[in-house]
Amino acid sequence: MRIAVFAGDGIGPEVTEQAVRVLEALGLPGLELVAGDVGGAAYRKHGHPLPAATLETARSAGAILFGAVGDFTLDHLERALRPEQAILGLRKELGLFANLRPARVFQGLESLTTLRAEVAEKIDLLIVRELNGDVYFGEKGMRTLDDGRRQGWDMMSYAEDEVRRIAHVGFKAAMGRGKKLCSVDKANVLETSQLWRDVMIEVAAEYPEVELTHMYVDNAAMQLVKNPGAFDVIVTGNLFGDILSDQASMCVGSIGLLASASLAETSFGLYEPIHGSAPDIAGKGLANPMATILSAAMLLRHSFGLEDQAARIEAAVAAALADGIKGGDLGGSAGTREIGDAVLARL
Amino acid sequence: MRIAVFAGDGIGPEVTEQAVRVLEALGLPGLELVAGDVGGAAYRKHGHPLPAATLETARSAGAILFGAVGDFTLDHLERALRPEQAILGLRKELGLFANLRPARVFQGLESLTTLRAEVAEKIDLLIVRELNGDVYFGEKGMRTLDDGRRQGWDMMSYAEDEVRRIAHVGFKAAMGRGKKLCSVDKANVLETSQLWRDVMIEVAAEYPEVELTHMYVDNAAMQLVKNPGAFDVIVTGNLFGDILSDQASMCVGSIGLLASASLAETSFGLYEPIHGSAPDIAGKGLANPMATILSAAMLLRHSFGLEDQAARIEAAVAAALADGIKGGDLGGSAGTREIGDAVLARL
Ligand SMILES: CC(C)[C@H](C(=O)O)[C@@H](O)C(=O)O
Numbered sequence: 001m002r003i004a005v006f007a008g009d010g011i012g013p014e015v016t017e018q019a020v021r022v023l024e025a026l027g028l029p030g031l032e033l034v035a036g037d038v039g040g041a042a043y044r045k046h047g048h049p050l051p052a053a054t055l056e057t058a059r060s061a062g063a064i065l066f067g068a069v070g071d072f073t074l075d076h077l078e079r080a081l082r083p084e085q086a087i088l089g090l091r092k093e094l095g096l097f098a099n100l101r102p103a104r105v106f107q108g109l110e111s112l113t114t115l116r117a118e119v120a121e122k123i124d125l126l127i128v129r130e131l132n133g134d135v136y137f138g139e140k141g142m143r144t145l146d147d148g149r150r151q152g153w154d155m156m157s158y159a160e161d162e163v164r165r166i167a168h169v170g171f172k173a174a175m176g177r178g179k180k181l182c183s184v185d186k187a188n189v190l191e192t193s194q195l196w197r198d199v200m201i202e203v204a205a206e207y208p209e210v211e212l213t214h215m216y217v218d219n220a221a222m223q224l225v226k227n228p229g230a231f232d233v234i235v236t237g238n239l240f241g242d243i244l245s246d247q248a249s250m251c252v253g254s255i256g257l258l259a260s261a262s263l264a265e266t267s268f269g270l271y272e273p274i275h276g277s278a279p280d281i282a283g284k285g286l287a288n289p290m291a292t293i294l295s296a297a298m299l300l301r302h303s304f305g306l307e308d309q310a311a312r313i314e315a316a317v318a319a320a321l322a323d324g325i326k327g328g329d330l331g332g333s334a335g336t337r338e339i340g341d342a343v344l345a346r347l
Numbered sequence: 348m349r350i351a352v353f354a355g356d357g358i359g360p361e362v363t364e365q366a367v368r369v370l371e372a373l374g375l376p377g378l379e380l381v382a383g384d385v386g387g388a389a390y391r392k393h394g395h396p397l398p399a400a401t402l403e404t405a406r407s408a409g410a411i412l413f414g415a416v417g418d419f420t421l422d423h424l425e426r427a428l429r430p431e432q433a434i435l436g437l438r439k440e441l442g443l444f445a446n447l448r449p450a451r452v453f454q455g456l457e458s459l460t461t462l463r464a465e466v467a468e469k470i471d472l473l474i475v476r477e478l479n480g481d482v483y484f485g486e487k488g489m490r491t492l493d494d495g496r497r498q499g500w501d502m503m504s505y506a507e508d509e510v511r512r513i514a515h516v517g518f519k520a521a522m523g524r525g526k527k528l529c530s531v532d533k534a535n536v537l538e539t540s541q542l543w544r545d546v547m548i549e550v551a552a553e554y555p556e557v558e559l560t561h562m563y564v565d566n567a568a569m570q571l572v573k574n575p576g577a578f579d580v581i582v583t584g585n586l587f588g589d590i591l592s593d594q595a596s597m598c599v600g601s602i603g604l605l606a607s608a609s610l611a612e613t614s615f616g617l618y619e620p621i622h623g624s625a626p627d628i629a630g631k632g633l634a635n636p637m638a639t640i641l642s643a644a645m646l647l648r649h650s651f652g653l654e655d656q657a658a659r660i661e662a663a664v665a666a667a668l669a670d671g672i673k674g675g676d677l678g679g680s681a682g683t684r685e686i687g688d689a690v691l692a693r694l
C-alpha cells in the first residue's frame with residue numbers, strides 16, 4: 001500500500017504533514033509513504049515543476065496525496081515551467097480524467113457562507129468535472145498574423161470517447177445519490193458542447209433511472225446563486241467545471257474543509273484540498289489541514305476500498321469541529337498542528 | 348432620431364411594448380420607431396432568425412431596443428437557424444463589441460437576493476464583456492477523426508487590437524467610477540488569456556490613475572460569492588463575461604430590473620433586458636417590463652446623449668418601485684401593462 005505524498009508550495013507542506021500523521025495513526029498494514037517534489041518547490045530544486053523522478057514516484061504508487069501548487073513569484077516564467085504545470089502534467093500523464101468535487105454545507109458552519117442560511121443549508125451537490133480534455137490540453141500558441149498583429153489562440157475540443165467516459169462517471173455518481181444529473185454546456189454557441197450534449201443523451205439510454213437535464217453554463221452560474229440546493233450531480237467539461245466547482249465551493253463557505261478527488265480509469269487517483277497554496281499564511285502554522293485530512297479519507301475510500309478507515313477519519317474531523325476546534329478560516333483560532341492533534345485524538 | 352425595435356420571442360413583445368410607450372411619452376423631437384423581426388419569431392415568418400431586412404432596419408437606425416430571443420421548440424434546428432443566432436449575428440454584423448452589464452442592488456429590494464443582506468447591499472459593479480471575439484466567433488465544426496471518432500471543436504482566440512479596444516472601454520468606465528479595474532482571464536492555462544493580460548498591462552500605461560488587477564476566472568467566480576462588493580469594474584472576454592455577468596446579475600436578485608448595453612465604436616448600440624424570453628410566462632401579461640424600460644433609458648443616454656430624459660425614466664421606475672409597484676418576479680402582483688402605466692404616470 002504505497003501512497004505518494006506531494007506537498008508542493010505554500011501551505012502544502014504544513015497541511016499534508018497533518019494528513020500523513022492521521023494516515024500513519026490508522027495502523028494500515030503495509031502502508032508506505034513516498035515523498036516527491038512538485039510545483040514551485042520542485043522548480044527551485046530541479047528546474048522543473050514536475051520532475052521525471054516525481055512522475056516515476058507517482059506511477060509506482062497506488063494513489064497520490066497532494067498538497068498545493070502555486071507561487072506568484074514564479075509568474076514571470078514561461079508557462080511550461082510555472083508551478084501549475086505540475087498538476088496539469090499529473091492529470092494528463094496519469095490519465096486523471098474525472099474530478100469529483102462534492103460541496104455540502106457542514107452542520108453548524110452555515111454562518112460561514114455569504115448565502116442566506118435557508119439557501120445554504122440545502123446545498124448537497126457533486127460536481128463531476130472532466131480533467132483531460134477541452135481547451136486545457138488542445139493545441140495553443142501565440143502567433144503574429146500576416147498584418148503584424150499578435151494573436152493568442154487555443155483549440156477547444158472533445159471527442160466522443162472523452163465525453164462518454166466522463167458521462168459514465170456522472171451517471172454512476174447520480175445512481176449512488178439522488179438520480180438527477182445536470183449536464184452543463186454552451187451548446188447554443190459551441191460545437192464542442194453540441195458533441196458533448198449529443199453523447200450525454202446517448203449514454204443516458206444506459207441509465208434509465210437517472211433524470212438527465214441540460215443547462216447552459218451561464219444559467220448554471222445563475223442557478224448556483226439562486227437555488228444551489230436544487231442540484232444533485234453536475235457533469236461538465238474541464239473549463240466550465242473549473243469555474244462552477246469553485247463557485248459552488250464558495251457557496252459552501254468553508255473552503256478549508258473541502259476535499260477533491262481526481263480519478264483515473266483504474267483505482268488510481270490524486271487527492272487534494274481545493275484551497276490552494278495560500279502564500280499569505282504559508283509557514284506560519286495557521287493553515288487548516290482538515291481539507292487535506294478529508295482528502296486522505298477520500299483516498300482510502302476510492303483508491304484502496306477502505307471505507308471503514310475513511311469513515312473513521314471523517315468522523316474524527318466532524319467530532320473535532322463539533323467540539324469547536326476551528327482554524328482561522330472558520331472563525332476559530334486553532335493552529336495547523338493543534339487541529340492535527342485534535343483529529344488524531346478523536347480517531 | 349430613429350430607433351429600431353426588435354421585440355423577438357417569448358415575453359419580448361410584451362416588455363418592449365411598454366418601453367415604447369415610455370419612449371413615446373417623452374415627446375422626443377423627430378422620434379421614429381421601426382420594428383423588425385428577430386429570433387424564433389423571424390424564423391417562423393421568414394425562415395431565418397436574422398433576416399436581411401432586419402439587419403437593414405438596424406443599419407438605418409441610431410440604436411436598437413431589443414426584447415429577447417430564445418424558443419426551445421426550435422432547439423432541433425441546425426445552430427445557424429436557431430433564435431440565438433439573431434443576437435450573435437447583430438453583435439457581429441454591427442460591430443457591437445462592448446457589452447456593459449451594471450449590477451447594483453436596488454434600495455428596498457435587498458431581500459430578493461439569496462446573498463445575505465450585508466453582502467448584497469454592497470454590490471455596485473460593472474462588467475465590461477467583449478462581444479465580438481473569443482471562442483464565440485472562431486472557426487468551429489464537427490468532424491470525424493481518422494480513427495472514426497466524432498469530435499466537436501471550436502477555435503478560441505484574441506488578437507491584440509480586439510483586446511485593446513475593450514481594454515479602453517474598461518479603463519474609461521473605471522475612470523468614471525471607482526478607478527479600479529479587474530481583468531479576468533485564465534492566463535495560467537490559455538494563450539488567448541496570456542495575450543489578453545499582456546495587452547491589458549500595455550493599455551494600463553495610458554490610465555495611470557486606474558488600479559489594474561488580474562484575477563483567474565475560477566477565483567473571480569469565487570469572489571463574486573464571497574465579496575462581490577469589492578469589485579468596481581470587471582473587464583473580461585466573451586465566454587468568461589457570459590458566465591460572470593449572469594452570476595453577478597443573480598447576486599443582485601432582481602433580474603427583472605437589469606438592463607444592458609452592447610456598444611459599437613460609434614454611438615450605435617443595442618439595448619436589452621438581461622432576463623431572456625421566459626417562455627413559461629409569455630403572453631400572459633405577467634412579465635416585468637422595467638428592465639426593458641431601463642434599457643430604453645440606457646439607449647437615450649449612450650446612443651443619443653439624452654442624459655436628462657434617461658434620468659427621467661430611471662427616476663420614474665425608482666418612484667414606481669418605491670410606491671410598491673412590483674412584478675411577480677419581485678414578489679409583487681403588478682402585471683406588465685400596470686407596471687407600464689405606473690412608470691408613465693411618474694415620468
Ligand atoms: C491551477 C489550475 C491550472 C487549475 C485548473 O484550472 O484546473 C486549478 O484552478 C484547479 O481547478 O485545479
Ligand SMILES: CC(C)[C@H](C(=O)O)[C@@H](O)C(=O)O
Nearest residue numbers: 188189218431432434435589
Ligand atoms: C443567447 C446566447 C448566445 C447569449 C450569449 O452567450 O452571449 C446570451 O447568453 C447572452 O449573454 O447574451
